[in-house]
Amino acid sequence: MDNSPAGRGRKRAGAGLPVALATALLLSACSALGPDFERPAVPSWLASWSGGSLASLASESPAAGQDDGGGPAGVDSWWRNFNDPLLAALIAEAQRVNPDVRTAGMRILEARAQLAIATSGLYPQQQQVSGEVLRQGARQAGGPDTAYTAYGAGFGIGWEIDFWGKFRRGIESAEAGYFASIARYDDVQVLIAAQVASAYSSIG
Incomplete structure (x- = not known):
């Protein structure tokens, strides 16, 4: 056995190697899994679009679906430019009662719930269990x-620390699904408005 100072130094260096490797792994785990999201290029004709339900999520003025006090209506309420109260009323009623619009609205609620579930993964989880057992045996004389x-x-509690970014990526995915459901809701409303306006103009 080498008890010289040089031998003891080599032993200490070898013992510290696993600790250094573990530290490097923990530091590398701080970065989320997968590449960061990069917003795709938006066509020039769509770059200025800010109407629909998504506009209500940001502080904009005027509000989505409302006029600015005399100017032309926004892109999301183009039919108001015709100044036809009957057409506006028909479109509003169709958007209110159409089952496709309602389904798209329910999809928004579903996506919002999924986003809440994904977000909850960042926090400690607890579980409570209770039970009762009744045993009735045959009684002899x-x-x-x-x-x-x-x-x-x-009672149990657990907390999975998000070392590898699994929960953060899940939140990003759920958030994207939530905003996509809002966009689909707007798409359905635009389609309904176009169909009503087309039918109205054909009989007008």
């Missing part, structure tokens, strides 16, 4: 009563 009731309860 003169024998003891073997019936009994057992109660049980349990």
Whole structure:
């Protein structure tokens, strides 16, 4: 056995190698899985679009679907430029009762719930369990009563630290799904408005 100072130094260096490797792994784990999202290029004709339900999520003026006090209506309410109250009323009613619009609206609620579930993964999780067992045995003549009731309860808590970015990527995905559901809702409303306006103009 080499007990010289040089030998002891080599042993200490070898013992510190696993610690250094573990530290490097932990530091590399701080970065999220997969590449960061890069917004795709937007066509020039769509770059200025800010109407629809998505506009209500940002502080814009005037608000989506409202006029600015005398100017032309926004892109999302183009039919108001015709100044036809009947057409506006028909489109509003169609958008209110159409089942496709309602389905798209429910999809927004579903996507919002999925986003909340994904976000909850960042926080500690707890579980409570309780139960009751009743055992009724056959009692023989003169024998003891073997019936009994057992109660049980349990509590557990766990927290999975998001080292590898799994939860963060899940939140990004759920958030994208949420905004996509809002965009689909707007698409359905635009389609309904176009169909009503087309039918109205054909009989007008």
